[in-house]
Amino acid sequence: MRIVVIGAGYVGLNCGAAFAYLGHEVGIVEKDPARVALLRSGGVPIHEPGLAELLAMPQVAARMTYTTDLAEVLPGARVALIAVGTPPGKHGQADTGWVEAAAEDVARDLAVGAQLVIVVKSTVPVGTNHRVQAAVARVLASRGVTCDVSFASNPEFLREGKALLDMFYPDRILVGSESSHALETARELYQEVLTQSFAPPPICPRPIGFALPAMLTTSTASAEMTKYASNAFLATKISFINEIAGLCERVGADVSQVADGMGLDARIGRGFLQAGLGWGGSCFPKDTQALIAMGADHEYTMPLLEASTAVNRRQRAQVVQKLQRALKGLRGREVGLLGLAFKAGTDDVRQAPAADLVQMLLECGAFVRAHDPVAADAFRRDYPSLDVTLTPDAEAAARGADALVVCTDWPEYVALDWRAVAAAMRGSVVVDGRNCLPTGVVRAAGLDLIRIGK
Ligand SMILES: NC(=O)c1ccc[n+]([C@@H]2O[C@H](COP(=O)([O-])OP(=O)(O)OC[C@H]3O[C@@H](n4cnc5c(N)ncnc54)[C@H](O)[C@@H]3O)[C@@H](O)[C@H]2O)c1
Known part of the structure; x- marks a missing residue:
């Protein structure tokens, strides 16, 4: 499948590289020309274990194109994945301006009669995908152009530092859409991951005992919300153990032993019960x-x-x-x-x-x-x-x-x-x-x- 990935950040690059390894033709569109120049010269602008090696594999390199110009890679693409940043606005709300701008760029460059699925990978508040749809419709109408565009929300759950592992061997793939064509296309895009029918790349062997991931399809709003709810839950789990840690210090208990004891309970699990300085990062x-x-x-x-x-x-x-x-x-x-x-x-x-x-x-x-x-x-x-x-x-x-x-x-x-x-x-x-x-x-x-x- 020919796909376009907009945004060459942690999500866009890891996604793009994995999809190229799995056989798709990937056009990476990045507005920062320095980033594009670096990628074209074989450099990698972010540190992610295995990514440089994956991008350097001849079959991957042959399927990747890097550009600042969407029009160069959009013709013939069946999917445009939007993976641009959604930084916090003044009052903590997610700024979805870049997502909407990227979708409008697509609508401006889309050829008459083209069929495309726009997939929002960025983490966006409920309602954003519908605003993206309206923005695309507006631009197409202003051009007087008719295209067959459908939409899906496909939040990304990768962890930095383990991004490729999460791309190739995810716990689940979540796709929210009201369009059966978009859902089918998403299933096709992830086919190799869903069936695990690919030979694992040497830098990222398949974990022993890895079970086939589920593809969960939901409404667009539920998909958007699931991403936020997952991150908020994980953050809360860390804060919970940190709160317990403070009390452990005062009463003479050891939080690691407490976390081990809690974590063995299948309802709780040991993950994200590591006391420390607390959570941070871009998510x-x-x-x-x-x-x-x-x-x-x-x-x-x-x-x-x-x-x-x-x-x-x-x-x-x-x-x-x-x-x-x-x-x-x-x-x-x-x-x-x-x-x-x-x-x-x-x-x-x-x-x-x-x-x-x-x-x-x-x-x-x-x-x-x-x-x-x-x-x-x-x-x-x-x-x-x-x-x-x-x-x-x-x-x-x-x-x-x-x-x-x-x-x-x-x-x-x-x-x-x-x-x-x-x-x-x-x-x-x-x-x-x-x-x-x-x-x-x-x-x-x-x-x-x-x-x-x-
Ligand atoms: N980083 C993570 O671990 C992670 C995991 C899951 C989900 N997410 C979500 O994915 C989204 C992207 O996150 P990230 O960490 O990859 O961001 P990032 O800041 O690393 O990368 C975003 C890239 O998009 C580019 N960009 C912005 N607007 C553009 C446009 N119109 N055309 C082309 N390029 C454009 C930027 O220059 C930048 O290089 C965010 O919504 C984030 O919340 C991130």
Whole structure:
């Protein structure tokens, strides 16, 4: 199938690469010319494990076209996937302007009589797909052109850091549409994934015991809502265990043991019960806020989500308090941060816990040095006003530091030479904001390890 993917970000690129591997002809349309130039020259603008290797495979490269010009790849396409950003607006509501603009671009360039399914992959509030349909109809009418366009909402559930795994081996594929043609086309688009009839790419073997994913078809509104509800639920699960973690510290329980005990209950599950600095990234914060804003539009309060957000904010503040207590004040103290990405496996720093922490530490008068194996450039670009020294390696972030804080659970931090770290530091305080460090090793190095919920 010839398809067009609009937006070469985390979703668009991973999707496009996977669809090309599965045999589709993929035209990637990206408005940023620098991104397109980089992709054309064989570069990859985001860090995602396996993506560079997949894009470099000859059969994938041969099926991918990168352009800033939609008109170059739209003719003959049966599907246009919209995977552009939906950033938070002023009051937390999702800004769907880019999605609507992308759909209007399609309507402007569509040939007379063309048949196309427009698939919205971006996370959008309920009602957006219908607005997209109206926008497309308006543009076509203004051109005096008749086309056979149908629409589907196909929210994406991939996790950054595991995006290809989630593309090839998803838990489910969700398609919301009122058009049987759009639903059939979506089924055809995902045929190989649904039947798992493809040979797994070497960079992404099929997980042992992987069962065929379901394709769930719903109304458009339900599909739009399901994406928000899933993210809000996962964020709430993390906030829940973080709230329990705070109490564990006060009553002498260990949150990891509690989470293990809870997680064995099939109704609960162990996933997303990892206490730490809290959630961040480009999805959970913006999607919870968008859901609350959606509620507000309908004069409906969302107290559970408000509380999840408040717990998450407090989680960062609690780490600062731990540092304040351990160092007897933060003014003039040197604090090293290990990890800037919102989680391991990605260079995404949008709403990263580390960014909140840097902000709070600077406000307390501390000096901050930070390291990240892949996200330092993105951090510098996204937070130009934060006065933090970025170091080339973790040891340099530790050198002369009164305290170290692990903000991202990169495996290389777990495997650090903790004796060397201890020797490089001026102080001895290490806050493990992800409960990921080898406790015995760190303590044996003479460091005062502070964890979350222990
Ligand atoms: N990142 C994730 O893990 C993830 C997971 C699931 C869903 N989502 C959702 O998917 C959507 C995309 O997220 P992302 O993280 O990939 O965003 P992103 O910011 O990484 O990428 C979006 C890209 O679209 C481009 N773009 C914007 N308007 C365009 C236009 N009119 N024509 C061509 N290109 C255009 C931007 O330049 C950018 O490169 C969002 O709604 C997000 O909530 C993201």
